[in-house]
Structures are given as structure tokens and as C-alpha cells.
Amino acid sequence: MGDKSVADRLKDFGEVDNGLSPEEAIEEASRCLQCKKPACVDGCPVNIDIPAFVALIAKGEFLKAAESIRQQNLLPAICGRVCPQETQCEALCILGKKETPIRIGQLERFAADQERAKGLTVPARKTATGKRVAVIGSGPAGIVAAGELAKDGHDVVLYESLHAPGGVLTYGIPSFRLPKDVVKAEIDLILAMGVDLRLNHLVGRTVSHQELEGYDAILLGTGAGLPYFMGIPGENLSGVYSANEFLTRINLMHAERFPEFDTPVARMSRVVVVGGGNVAMDAARTARRMGAKVTLVYRRREEDLPARAAEVHHAQEEGIEFITCANPVRILGDQAVTGIECIRMQMCNLDESGRPIPEPIDNDTFTLDCDVVIQSIGQGPNPVLVSQIPGLDKGRAGNVVTGDDGSTSHPKIFAAGDVTTGAATVIMAMGGAKQAARSISEMLGSR
Ligand SMILES: Cc1cc2nc3c(=O)[nH]c(=O)nc-3n(C[C@H](O)[C@H](O)[C@H](O)COP(=O)(O)OP(=O)(O)OC[C@H]3O[C@@H](n4cnc5c(N)ncnc54)[C@H](O)[C@@H]3O)c2cc1C
Ligand code: SF4
Structure with missing residues (x-):
């Protein structure tokens, strides 16, 4: 359906990109070759089964398409809007060699928007483990980690220093690219899994890191909010x-x-x-x-x-x-x-x-x-908390050093997102968060 006209855009902060209509989505999805070895999936940091959801859209089964995406991605309406697909899944789509690659991001957004309009279903949780995990920071890393850990049956407390959750999704990316009701709906769904969100809690100042010692594991997702x-x-x-x-x-x-x-x-x-x-x-x-x-x-x-x-x-x-x-x-x-x-x-x-x-x-x-x-010349990891934790290895830019599994030099502390990589992308933060959440569940014996 294209973009809003420039004159209309400048009147307010409303979304610029109108997304696809159902007819456009079906037509676009029908171009997919359903490759046996889909290169597009290799370009997705959270491994969405792209051909599967695209095929469902082509058949007009929009809600099933959204369900399929959700198995790998808890924030599909957000990712469909802000992921740099042109350097990820779409860059590897085989059709890009001769014509336009499938517009995977637009199709992801379309399926997620259809699902939201019908009402979202809260993901199921496994049996309660009785283990308590603290997640610090409610940007894409923290919120996705909290969702994955809640799914695994842990009691999750999510600490956020600001008065609203979402990190950069809420305070950084403007609503003309990412409407705030879209962010709220996807975060609310994760909170509805029983995650205990504590706003206005700046860990390292209003809550000391020693107060977190009673938790079985801690995940740092404090981002890269320090401007240069x-x-x-x-x-x-x-x-x-x-x-x-x-x-x-x-x-x-x-x-x-x-x-x-x-x-x-x-x-x-x-x-x-x-x-x-x-x-x-x-x-x-x-x-x-x-x-x-x-x-x-x-x-x-x-x-x-x-x-x-x-x-x-x-x-x-x-x-x-x-x-x-x-x-x-x-x-x-x-x-x-x-x-x-x-x-x-x-x-x-x-x-x-x-x-x-x-x-x-x-x-x-x-x-x-x-x-x-x-x-706007870049930003680095937020030092308030990470500078206070004794024995936590940090890189030259102040980023928390992790293994591929999200573990840090501290046995109970894991980390994901921009605090480990420096300023990166939403989907990279989510990929790291999923891995770190998996590692925590393995450590707690529930995987
Ligand atoms: C303006 C802007 C536009 C961007 N556009 C895009 C885009 O289009 N596409 C894309 O993929 N990426 C984009 N990015 C990058 C992307 O948003 C980040 O890579 C991503 O948000 C990182 O997620 P995160 O969870 O690690 O950190 P953040 O989103 O930064 O979240 C960290 C959270 O932790 C909280 N916090 C920090 N310290 C503490 C503490 N001590 N106690 C409690 N809470 C704490 C912060 O308040 C924040 O809410 C953009 C970034 C900016 C700034
Ligand atoms: S690479 Fe392109 S054509 Fe092939 S399955 Fe993925 S989206 Fe479809």
C-alpha cells in the first residue's frame, strides 16, 4: 500500500509505511520458490522458518503464518518493521540474484498485524521450576530473555530503570517507524506470561547488585545507552x-x-x-x-x-x-x-x-x-551496573565479555544484547537473549 505522502507525514508522528494489503501479501508470498535449502533462513539470527510462514500467507492462512513465526520470534510485528532485512534474510533470498527478493520483512509484519487485530494468545509455560531469575533491562534483549525464561517455567523479575518498558523500542525508535501501540502489544503479551516487571528500578543505584544475590541466575540486558x-x-x-x-x-x-x-x-x-x-x-x-x-x-x-x-x-x-x-x-x-x-x-x-x-x-x-x-556519533554500553560487579570481564569499550552461550566470567550472570556487542540491532539482541536464556535453563537443570 506504499508510504504516506510527504505532506501527510510531516503533520504528525504517524507511521510512514502503510504495509501490505491482504491481496498484496498473497501476491508477494506466491512468488516464493519454497527452496528445499532456503538460504533466507541462514540470514535470520533467530532462525524463523521463512518458507513455511510465507507459504501459509500465500494460502491466505494469515493467523497460522503468525503462529509459525512466533515459534522462533516473540516480537514479530516489531522485527517486521525495524529489522535490516536487506542485509539479512532478503540479502540471501535466491530470487535476489535475478529479480527482487521476497519482501520477507513486510510479510512478517503483515502476518503479525493480522494476528494482533484478531487478539494475541499468551504463549504456554512449562511446569513451574521454582527457580528465580532476575533480568536487568527491558529492551529487546531483556524482554525476549524474560519471555523465554518464563516459557521454561522460571519465576522472572524484570528490572527497568525507566518508567516504561521496551528500551530503544520505546524511547529511541520514533513512532513514525515503530508505532508505540505495536511495541506495547508485543511486550504486554510477554508480561502476561507472568513476568514481574519492576519499573523505575535502576539496578546499581536504587537497587544494589548485592540485593540480586538471592536469585538463581541473572541476565544483563542493559544496552548501549551511553552517548558519545x-x-x-x-x-x-x-x-x-x-x-x-x-x-x-x-x-x-x-x-x-x-x-x-x-x-x-x-x-x-x-x-x-x-x-x-x-x-x-x-x-x-x-x-x-x-x-x-x-x-x-x-x-x-x-x-x-x-x-x-x-x-x-x-x-x-x-x-x-x-x-x-x-x-x-x-x-x-x-x-x-x-x-x-x-x-x-x-x-x-x-x-x-x-x-x-x-x-x-x-x-x-x-x-x-x-x-x-x-x-549522533555512536554510543557505548551503559556502565552504571556493569562497572560495579566485581570480577565481571569487560572489553575495551566497556562491553560485557560473553561466550557464545551468553555466559560471563561470573558463574550466575549471563548477558545479551548491546551491552555485550556495543550498539547493534534488535534482532541481534534477541538472538543473543534466546541463547542466554537457553543457557540459564540448562544451568538450572530445566532443559
Ligand atoms: C534511535 C535508534 C534507532 C535504532 N533503529 C534500529 C532499527 O531500525 N533496527 C534495528 O534493528 N536496530 C535499531 N537500533 C538498535 C537497537 O534498537 C538496539 O540494538 C537494541 O535495542 C538493543 O537492545 P538491548 O535490549 O540490548 O538494549 P536497549 O534497547 O538499549 O535496552 C536496554 C534497557 O536497559 C535499561 N537499563 C540500562 N541500565 C539499567 C540498570 N542499571 N537497571 C535497570 N535497567 C537498566 C535501559 O533503560 C533500557 O530500557 C536503533 C537504536 C537507536 C538508539
Ligand atoms: S530464499 Fe527466497 S525464494 Fe527461497 S524460500 Fe527463502 S524467501 Fe522463498
């Missing part, structure tokens, strides 16, 4: 935000509706977003919906932008100006931001990942007028 800054003059001026803070103010605290909601955000007419990833696109498109003229400054070339192609396309359609091969050197202003000075960059040798290394061109600077600067 450029370290340039002017970063403390009023009107400078990290993308995390800016998006949290709007997605979670509804600053766009201040004073109806308590949290304000700076008035913005001209916004400069620094960075080129998905988070930068989300921040830029959000600022655009706040009525601002938005310029994105990225230090490499347009073809090097790390964001998904679809996100870049949507941002450009919505009128966001891209200035590439440029990097900020100073934010200007007295108390509040009035502009940003940037230097032009040239591409030199390649780094280890094959990307060009940008180098500044001496004295080639320019200034952009703006009243808000949003920095």
Missing part, C-alpha cells in the same frame, strides 16, 4: 543534545506536547544533526516533524552513510539537507547555540573495514546558522 560526544568547544551550550536525549524527550516524555507533558525541548527553527547512521536519520526526521529546517552533517561521502538506504531515502524525501565530507569543529553561541563551524574533509586511505579515512582539509571551514545541534 565529539569533545569540541561549545558542547555545553543550551540547545546541544545527544540523539539519545533528544529522542527520549520526544518519544518517551512527549516533549512535542509540552506543556501538556512536563518535559520541554528547545525551540528549534534550524537544526544540525551530526552523524550518518540510523540514529542520526531518526533524530533528523523527528526534528523535521517538530517544524525545523534540518541539515545533516556527515564526515564521509554519501555512499558511505551507514544508515539503511530506506532511511536515507525517507529523510531526503522529507526535505532534510545532507552535507557530506564535512565535520564540526566548534559549536557557536554565548549561552545558547547560534551556529556550528565545520571543516571540509577529504577521503584518504581505507580503514580495516574498507571505509575511507576522512582527513580535514586545512583552513577549509564554513558556518551553518542553527539553534539546535544533535550529536
Whole structure:
């Protein structure tokens, strides 16, 4: 059914992508070759039986298709919307060699939306084991681990520092890409399995890690919510935000509706977003919906932008100006931001990942007028809790070191998601969480 028109999009925060109609879904699913060795499944970090659910959609059996997906994926309506399928399952679809690959993500979303409209069924639990597991953080890693552990019959307590569950799904990804009622419905289903959610509990501050010692196992899913800054003059001026803070103010605290909601955000007419990833696109498109003229400054070339192609396309359609091969050197202003000075960059040798290394061109600077600067240059693991646990091995970036099974150097502690990998993807966090939950159940003797 395509995307909403640009004029309609900019009126509110409603979802841009309208998804597939039943007729479109059947037609798309009918293109699937039902490969005997389906390459697409190899590209799925949670191993969804893709040909099976696609075949059910082709037959018009939408609810059975959703049931089939749910056996491997507890968050299908979310994944159908935000997974980078073009580099995962769809990248490996055999049809992609000659024509367009099957639109697996759209079909997953379609089946999950049909199921939600009819009413979701709470997954069954095994017999109670009497074992207690604490899960810290309710992003995709924590919520999926909690669901898997509840299915295995354990008593699960899920601690979340914020006043709403979901992690980045709730506070980071804007509702024009991921509507909050979709997130709520999938999380509520997991909570309905008997998971005890404790909001406003910052473990390591309002709850000490020693208080968790009574649990039989602990799973850390505290994410990578620590924003990095450029370290340039002017970063403390009023009107400078990290993308995390800016998006949290709007997605979670509804600053766009201040004073109806308590949290304000700076008035913005001209916004400069620094960075080129998905988070930068989300921040830029959000600022655009706040009525601002938005310029994105990225230090490499347009073809090097790390964001998904679809996100870049949507941002450009919505009128966001891209200035590439440029990097900020100073934010200007007295108390509040009035502009940003940037230097032009040239591409030199390649780094280890094959990307060009940008180098500044001496004295080639320019200034952009703006009243808000949003920095989106990456984020690292949240240190509040992991820095306090004695004997927990950490990598150079502060990430918790785990084995393939999610175990850490502490015998009772497992970890999954961005706190182990650094900023990654929803489905990677979910894949790690499923594995860590399996390992915990094995350790507790219930598998
Ligand atoms: C703006 C943005 C857009 C993104 N877009 C996409 C996308 O389109 N597709 C995609 O696949 N990925 C995307 N990502 C990445 C993806 O969201 C993350 O990889 C994923 O959410 C990681 O899940 P997680 O559960 O490990 O961590 P998080 O989602 O960060 O959740 C961690 C949770 O732990 C809580 N917490 C932290 N410390 C404590 C503590 N001490 N006590 C209690 N609770 C604690 C936090 O409040 C948070 O709720 C995006 C990320 C951002 C920031
Ligand atoms: S690889 Fe493509 S065509 Fe083959 S089963 Fe998977 S989705 Fe269908």
C-alpha cells in the first residue's frame, strides 16, 4: 500500500509505511520458490522458518503464518518493521540474484498485524521450576530473555530503570517507524506470561547488585545507552543534545506536547544533526516533524552513510539537507547555540573495514546558522551496573565479555544484547537473549 505522502507525514508522528494489503501479501508470498535449502533462513539470527510462514500467507492462512513465526520470534510485528532485512534474510533470498527478493520483512509484519487485530494468545509455560531469575533491562534483549525464561517455567523479575518498558523500542525508535501501540502489544503479551516487571528500578543505584544475590541466575540486558560526544568547544551550550536525549524527550516524555507533558525541548527553527547512521536519520526526521529546517552533517561521502538506504531515502524525501565530507569543529553561541563551524574533509586511505579515512582539509571551514545541534556519533554500553560487579570481564569499550552461550566470567550472570556487542540491532539482541536464556535453563537443570 506504499508510504504516506510527504505532506501527510510531516503533520504528525504517524507511521510512514502503510504495509501490505491482504491481496498484496498473497501476491508477494506466491512468488516464493519454497527452496528445499532456503538460504533466507541462514540470514535470520533467530532462525524463523521463512518458507513455511510465507507459504501459509500465500494460502491466505494469515493467523497460522503468525503462529509459525512466533515459534522462533516473540516480537514479530516489531522485527517486521525495524529489522535490516536487506542485509539479512532478503540479502540471501535466491530470487535476489535475478529479480527482487521476497519482501520477507513486510510479510512478517503483515502476518503479525493480522494476528494482533484478531487478539494475541499468551504463549504456554512449562511446569513451574521454582527457580528465580532476575533480568536487568527491558529492551529487546531483556524482554525476549524474560519471555523465554518464563516459557521454561522460571519465576522472572524484570528490572527497568525507566518508567516504561521496551528500551530503544520505546524511547529511541520514533513512532513514525515503530508505532508505540505495536511495541506495547508485543511486550504486554510477554508480561502476561507472568513476568514481574519492576519499573523505575535502576539496578546499581536504587537497587544494589548485592540485593540480586538471592536469585538463581541473572541476565544483563542493559544496552548501549551511553552517548558519545565529539569533545569540541561549545558542547555545553543550551540547545546541544545527544540523539539519545533528544529522542527520549520526544518519544518517551512527549516533549512535542509540552506543556501538556512536563518535559520541554528547545525551540528549534534550524537544526544540525551530526552523524550518518540510523540514529542520526531518526533524530533528523523527528526534528523535521517538530517544524525545523534540518541539515545533516556527515564526515564521509554519501555512499558511505551507514544508515539503511530506506532511511536515507525517507529523510531526503522529507526535505532534510545532507552535507557530506564535512565535520564540526566548534559549536557557536554565548549561552545558547547560534551556529556550528565545520571543516571540509577529504577521503584518504581505507580503514580495516574498507571505509575511507576522512582527513580535514586545512583552513577549509564554513558556518551553518542553527539553534539546535544533535550529536549522533555512536554510543557505548551503559556502565552504571556493569562497572560495579566485581570480577565481571569487560572489553575495551566497556562491553560485557560473553561466550557464545551468553555466559560471563561470573558463574550466575549471563548477558545479551548491546551491552555485550556495543550498539547493534534488535534482532541481534534477541538472538543473543534466546541463547542466554537457553543457557540459564540448562544451568538450572530445566532443559
Ligand atoms: C534511535 C535508534 C534507532 C535504532 N533503529 C534500529 C532499527 O531500525 N533496527 C534495528 O534493528 N536496530 C535499531 N537500533 C538498535 C537497537 O534498537 C538496539 O540494538 C537494541 O535495542 C538493543 O537492545 P538491548 O535490549 O540490548 O538494549 P536497549 O534497547 O538499549 O535496552 C536496554 C534497557 O536497559 C535499561 N537499563 C540500562 N541500565 C539499567 C540498570 N542499571 N537497571 C535497570 N535497567 C537498566 C535501559 O533503560 C533500557 O530500557 C536503533 C537504536 C537507536 C538508539
Ligand atoms: S530464499 Fe527466497 S525464494 Fe527461497 S524460500 Fe527463502 S524467501 Fe522463498
